[in-house]
Amino acid sequence: LKVRVVRSSPPSSQFKATFQESYQVYKRYQMIIHKDPPDKPTIHQVRLVPVSFEDPQFKSSFKQSATLFARYQMAVHKDAPSDCGEMEFTRFLCDSPLEAEDAPNGPDCGYGSFHQQYWLDGKIIAVGVIDILPYCVSSVYLYYDPDYSFLSLGVYSALR
Numbered sequence: 674l675k676v677r678v679v680r681s682s683p684p685s686s687q688f689k690a691t692f693q694e695s696y697q698v699y700k701r702y703q704m705i706i707h708k709d710p711p712d713k714p715t716i717h718q719v720r721l722v723p724v725s726f727e728d729p730q731f732k733s734s735f736k737q738s739a740t741l742f743a744r745y746q747m748a749v750h751k752d753a754p755s756d757c758g759e760m761e762f763t764r765f766l767c768d769s770p771l772e773a774e775d776a777p778n779g780p781d782c783g784y785g786s787f788h789q790q791y792w793l794d795g796k797i798i799a800v801g802v803i804d805i806l807p808y809c810v811s812s813v814y815l816y817y818d819p820d821y822s823f824l825s826l827g828v829y830s831a832l833r
Contacts (some may be wrong), residue, residue, distance in 0.1 A: 710824065718793060719833070724767050724786040724802075734790060737797050742766065745816035766802050766814060780805060789833075791817075791826060799826040 679687040703709040722730045743757035769786035776784060782805065789801035799817035803810055817826045 718791060720790045720792065721782055722788045722790055723773060723782070724769055724788055725773065726767075731788065734788075734797060738762075738788065738790070738800055741797055741800065741818055742816050744819060748819040749816075769804070771804055776807070779807065786813075789830070791830075793821070798824075799830065801830045 677687065679685050679691065681688050684692075700709075704711060720730065722728060722734065725731055726735075739759045739762045742762045743754065746752040746757040747754060766788075771784070771786050773785035774783055784805050784807060786802070786804050789803055790797050791799040791801075797818075798821045799815065801815045802813040804813060812831065815827050815830050817824075
């Protein structure tokens, strides 16, 4: 048995070189020990999209995200449809006081507010609203398609 400690943040070359293998061990563990279904979203099905109406990915997924938000709010929190419109969605989860910033020593995505979109079979099934800051990542909110609650996407997002 050989044990190695590899730096994950910032990612070392060893971490990058073994990431896929480590991920496969994690996924197998989750399926066997925690009974996660094999179709649980993977790293390749998660998109980090800047919260900006100038960003093409954000604009192209806005309607789908807003519709999913409304479904979630009505099913999980029993909100009235009038409380879950696009205007409420924009005010609650798209308007951010944070300014986007690309710092030379920062992450590739930069700092600011993001929607971490979880895609499965071509549709968004969950969105984690996060702020990426110089010394932390702040989870603002998570909403998901109630039909996929069995995937425990809130837990998955928190661990991710």
